[in-house]
Amino acid sequence: MPPRRPIRRVLRAALDARPKRRVRLDNDERRAQLLTLARKAFSDRSYDEVSIDDLAREAKISKGLLYHYFPTKRDLYVAGLREIAEELVLTLTSVPRELPPAERVGRSLDAYLDFVTEHSRAYVSLLRGGIGSDPEVAGVITGVRKRLAESFLDGSPLQPMLAGKPGFETAVRGWLGFVEHASIDWLENARMPRDQLRDLLSKVLLAIMGVVAPQLLS
Amino acid sequence: MPPRRPIRRVLRAALDARPKRRVRLDNDERRAQLLTLARKAFSDRSYDEVSIDDLAREAKISKGLLYHYFPTKRDLYVAGLREIAEELVLTLTSVPRELPPAERVGRSLDAYLDFVTEHSRAYVSLLRGGIGSDPEVAGVITGVRKRLAESFLDGSPLQPMLAGKPGFETAVRGWLGFVEHASIDWLENARMPRDQLRDLLSKVLLAIMGVVAPQLLS
DNA sequence: GTCCTTATTGACTTGTGGTCAATAATGGCT
DNA sequence: AGCCATTATTGACCACAAGTCAATAAGGAC
Structure with a gap:
C-alpha cells in the first residue's frame, strides 16, 4: 500500500505559498x-x-x-546544572596550589565570590536545589560540594594534620554551609563590602580549624 | 480513558445495593x-x-x-511545612532563658538535634526547600531561620554587645548554615557520637563569635 | 540521479492540577 | 414531625504540559 504522499503534497502546496525551510x-x-x-x-x-x-x-x-x-525535561535541567557546577569548580581549582595556605584560601574565596556575584541566580538554584529532592540533582550538588571542599583544602599543609580527626570532614562541610548561607544572605542584602565578607569567611575557617585541632593555632 | 457514562450508571446501580454512606x-x-x-x-x-x-x-x-x-496543592504543602516549622521553633524556644549562655546554647542544640533525628526526612525538606524556588516556601524557610537565630541568641548577654557589629547578622546566619549542613551530613553518615557533634557545634559558635568580636573571648 | 542516514516534524497520548454545578447530610426553627 | 438554609461532599469536566512515535525531508555518499 503506497503512502498517501500526494495528498499531503497537495495540501502542503496549497497552504504554504513557500514551504517552511527546515534548517x-x-x-x-x-x-x-x-x-x-x-x-x-x-x-x-x-x-x-x-x-x-x-x-x-x-x-x-x-x-x-x-x-x-x-x-526528559530533567535531563535538560541537569545537563545545564552540570555545566554550571563544572564552571564553578573549574574557577576554584584554577587557583595555584603553590601559594601559602592563607593566601590560597583568600584567592579561592575571591574566585568563589566572583562566581557568586556573576551567576547569582544560577548559583542559588545550584546550591539550593532548584528541584525538589531529585536524586540526580542532589548528586550534582553533593558532588560540587565535595569538590569544593577538596579544592579549598587539598594540598594545604593543614590537611595531613587534620585528615585523621573525626570532626574534620564535618567541620569542612559545615564551613561550606557557612559560606553558602553567608553568600546568599550577602547577595540579597549586602551588609558589608565584599572584601570584608571575604575576610570574615576566611577568618571563620581558621577559627573552625582551631576548634577541630586546637594545637594548630598555638 | 474515554468517558463511558451510561455504563457507569447501570453498573453502579447494579453493584451497590446500598448506596455509599457519605461520612x-x-x-x-x-x-x-x-x-x-x-x-x-x-x-x-x-x-x-x-x-x-x-x-x-x-x-x-x-x-x-x-x-x-x-x-491548591502548594497550599497544602505549605500548611504542612508551617506546622513542622512551628514545632521546630517551639522546641527551641522552650529552652529556659534564665540559663547561663553556654548551657543555654547546649540545651538548644540538644533540642535541635532531637528534632532533627526524629523528623529527619521532614527536616531535610524543611530546610533544603522541598520545592523549587516557591516564594511562599522560601518565606517559611527564611522565617524559621530568623526565629531560630533569635532563639539561639536572644536574651543572651552577648547580644547587646554584638547587635551593632556589621558582621553579626551574617555570622549568626552563617553559623546556622554550619549547623544545618553538619546536621544533614551527620544524619546521612554519623561520623561521631551525637554529644560530640553538639559540642563541636557549640564550640564553633563560640569561635565564630570570637571572630566577629575578638574582645569577647579575651 | 538513487540510496541511506538522521535531523526534524506534528499529531497524539497520558497524567495531573484545578474548576464547578449538583447533591445530600446536618442542624435549627416552627 | 416537617421544612429550610447551610455546607460538606461528589464526580464529571477542563486545561495544560510532559512525553511518544510514525512519517517526512535534508544532506551526503556512491
Missing part, C-alpha cells in the same frame, strides 16, 4: 544551542515555570526534536 | 486529618511524587473536597 543543524551545535537556551531559561524562571513548549518555540524547533536531544 | 466530618477535623495525611505523604515521597488524587484516595474522599479545604 538542519549539526548534532553538537543543536545540543549546545539548546543547552545555553535552557540555562538562561532556568536561571530566569523556576523549574516548572519553564515549559518545554516555550523552550522549543524559543529555539524555533519542534518539541519532538528537543526530546530527541534530551530525553 | 460528613466537622470542618476542623477534616482539615486536621488531611494535614496529617499530607505531612506523612510529603515526608515519604517528594513533592511531585505525591499526587492529589492519591492523597484523596488515601483519605477516602473526593479530590474536589480536598480542594475545598486547600485551594
